[in-house]
Amino acid sequence: MAIWHSSYPPGVPSVVDIDQYPSVVALLEESFAKFRDQNAYVCMDRFMSYGELDRLSTQLAAYLQGLGLQRGDRVAIMMPNLLQYPIAVAAVLRAGFVAVNVNPMYTARELEHQLNDSGSRAIIVLENFAATLQAVQANTPVEHIVLATVGDMLGLIKGAITNYVVRKRKKAVPAYSLPGAVSFNRALAIGKGRNFTRPEIKPDDVGVLQYTGGTTGVSKGATLLHRTLIASALCSDAWSQPGFKRKPISGQVNVVCALPLYHVFAFISCALLGMRLGAMNILIPNPRDMSGSIAQLKKFKLHVFPAVNTLYQGLLNHPDFASLDFSELVISNSGGMAVQEPIARRWLEVTGCLVAEGYGLSETSSGITCNRTDTDRYTGTIGVPLPNVEVKILDDEENEVALGEPGEICIRGPQVMAGYWQRPEETAKTMTADGFFKSGDVGVMDESGYLRIVDRKKDMILVSGFNVYPNEIEGVIVGLKGVLECAVIGVPDPNSGEAVMAFVVKSDPELSEKEVANCCAEHLTGYKKPRKIRFVDELPKSNVGKILRRELRTQVLAESQGSS
Numbered sequence: 363m364a365i366w367h368s369s370y371p372p373g374v375p376s377v378v379d380i381d382q383y384p385s386v387v388a389l390l391e392e393s394f395a396k397f398r399d400q401n402a403y404v405c406m407d408r409f410m411s412y413g414e415l416d417r418l419s420t421q422l423a424a425y426l427q428g429l430g431l432q433r434g435d436r437v438a439i440m441m442p443n444l445l446q447y448p449i450a451v452a453a454v455l456r457a458g459f460v461a462v463n464v465n466p467m468y469t470a471r472e473l474e475h476q477l478n479d480s481g482s483r484a485i486i487v488l489e490n491f492a493a494t495l496q497a498v499q500a501n502t503p504v505e506h507i508v509l510a511t512v513g514d515m516l517g518l519i520k521g522a523i524t525n526y527v528v529r530k531r532k533k534a535v536p537a538y539s540l541p542g543a544v545s546f547n548r549a550l551a552i553g554k555g556r557n558f559t560r561p562e563i564k565p566d567d568v569g570v571l572q573y574t575g576g577t578t579g580v581s582k583g584a585t586l587l588h589r590t591l592i593a594s595a596l597c598s599d600a601w602s603q604p605g606f607k608r609k610p611i612s613g614q615v616n617v618v619c620a621l622p623l624y625h626v627f628a629f630i631s632c633a634l635l636g637m638r639l640g641a642m643n644i645l646i647p648n649p650r651d652m653s654g655s656i657a658q659l660k661k662f663k664l665h666v667f668p669a670v671n672t673l674y675q676g677l678l679n680h681p682d683f684a685s686l687d688f689s690e691l692v693i694s695n696s697g698g699m700a701v702q703e704p705i706a707r708r709w710l711e712v713t714g715c716l717v718a719e720g721y722g723l724s725e726t727s728s729g730i731t732c733n734r735t736d737t738d739r740y741t742g743t744i745g746v747p748l749p750n751v752e753v754k755i756l757d758d759e760e761n762e763v764a765l766g767e768p769g770e771i772c773i774r775g776p777q778v779m780a781g782y783w784q785r786p787e788e789t790a791k792t793m794t795a796d797g798f799f800k801s802g803d804v805g806v807m808d809e810s811g812y813l814r815i816v817d818r819k820k821d822m823i824l825v826s827g828f829n830v831y832p833n834e835i836e837g838v839i840v841g842l843k844g845v846l847e848c849a850v851i852g853v854p855d856p857n858s859g860e861a862v863m864a865f866v867v868k869s870d871p872e873l874s875e876k877e878v879a880n881c882c883a884e885h886l887t888g889y890k891k892p893r894k895i896r897f898v899d900e901l902p903k904s905n906v907g908k909i910l911r912r913e914l915r916t917q918v919l920a921e922s923q924g925s926s
Contacts, residue, residue, distance in 0.1 A: 366812070367811070368810065373604065380596055383592050386588050389592060391456075397412040398413040399412075399413060402414075402642060402643065403415070404642060420553075422550055423456045426484065431457075431459060431484060437462065438482040440468075440487040440624075451633070457558075460568045465625075470498050482504055487509060488511070488512070490535050492536075508543070509545055511525050512525060514545075572629070582785055584626075590777060594777045597751070598631060598635050614642050617641045617666040619632040621670070625906050653680070655677075666695075668694075670697065703841070715738075719743070722777075725779045730753075742814065766808060767806065816834075828889045834890070835892065847867040849865045853894070864894070866878060875895045
């Protein structure tokens with residue numbers, strides 16, 4: 363028994379049987395039958411039941427099979443949170459193909475790389491991003507295009523009005539030309555007249571290629587097998603159960619799906635876990651539109667709220683957020699970046715539900731550690747390893763360090779990817795001899811098995827031989843009144859090798875550099891204090907709101923080279 367198992371809530375097993383389903387498709391189809399008359403998703407006031415999702419995904423699967431694609435072929439899905447996404451991903455998986463999740467905000471260069479790297483022969487894409495596809499299609503293996511519009515699932519009249527507004531008023535659809543593309547609704551209609559051939563899908567078949575964010579180099583495809591996805595969904599389910607016992611829920615479980623479904627966090631925590639629970643996902647297509655998102659959420663009781671720190675923070679700062687119905691909110695879970703204590707405290711105060719911070723990567727099919735969901739205790743950690751997960755903290759020579767000592771977090775378990783898609787050398791670099799995945803994150807484990815991230819190895823700042831971790835400094839600065847957001851990086855320094863630089867977004871225009879410096883002087887030892895403080899209007903972020911320190915470093919280096 364691992365030390366962290368003693369920290370588990372009562373009733374949560376240390377090992378979950380992941381062999382109860384031969385494939386993700388079996389899990390989906392069980393839910394389609396079990397919850398047929400319940401709503402699976404709602405988007406822009408259009409509800410879609412489990413039974414309808416079953417029917418429409420079968421039709422689209424039949425259409426895709428009719429294109430001549432072979433078993434195991436990759437099909438890219440480039441779409442925000444719309445009803446077409448769950449239809450598309452269920453269809454691709456049921457047809458025996460591999461779903462390739464694509465960030466719709468990709469540039470042409472990024473899209474070309476992913477389509478070529480994955481070898482995608484088909485793509486299901488929203489027309490808003492068709493111009494990007496047009497720019498690169500000739501240089502990729504893509505032969506078949508299914509073209510969706512925002513209004514596809516909203517009915518004839520509402521759909522037409524919505525598409526008119528998106529195209530003409532918002533001008534959100536750049537001009538494009540994709541000869542031979544078939545509309546999403548036309549594909550459904552064609553598939554309805556075809557026979558669907560149910561393939562035999564095995565646990566070790568590839569289900570999804572989940573591309574890394576590219577923050578550590580070239581974007582690579584994490585190969586997630588059907589058994590990998592099942593393990594992640596079932597272990598997340600087991601870990602969530604104590605949270606559902608905190609207070610009674612009236613009716614069906616509602617999951618807030620503001621995180622993009624093409625990202626591994628929402629793909630597991632909203633899409634797959636939602637299916638397993640028989641829940642309804644409330645799709646938010648554009649979470650940056652805080653007012654519009656809150657207006658949608660006002661229509662429902664909220665039960666499960668996955669998010670990242672920046673989204674929690676943005677919502678808390680909106681004047682209408684506190685008016686939402688949190689009376690039955692039982693789980694708020696986070697990942698992607700550290701949840702700062704002031705944000706966690708405010709969230710608890712406003713919603714009555716503490717944020718259960720977790721940790722995971724594309725390579726681990728989302729979460730592999732999490733705090734308990736049955737408590738309001740803030741730990742300042744990423745929790746303990748979930749069922750079926752083993753964690754070691756290793757030094758640079760791959761020796762296990764003592765409890766309380768920092769080292770690289772390394773993970774083994776069925777949730778870990780089979781490897782990077784067609785990159786055996788890259789895979790080998792990230793695995794230990796005994797099969798642990800090297801996360802690249804520096805962490806410390808305490809005697810109860812709780813893990814604390816001290817930072818990414820490459821984000822660590824070395825000041826005169828002392829290790830400085832940006833998360834610690836950011837946590838201090840963001841606690842200062844008048845600070846909205848903060849990011850800390852290391853910059854070259856002739857005296858100390860590196861110096862600390864802080865980028866600060868103000869919420870109070872009167873906040874001064876001196877006040878930030880005084881706050882740091884009060885809470886941080888000398889070598890940790892920022893040598894430079896820069897106020898900025900916003901910080902660069904990934905598609906899920908994770909602050910990209912790398913882009914700030916690149917910017918500062920370019921400035922220094924330009925001035926020299």
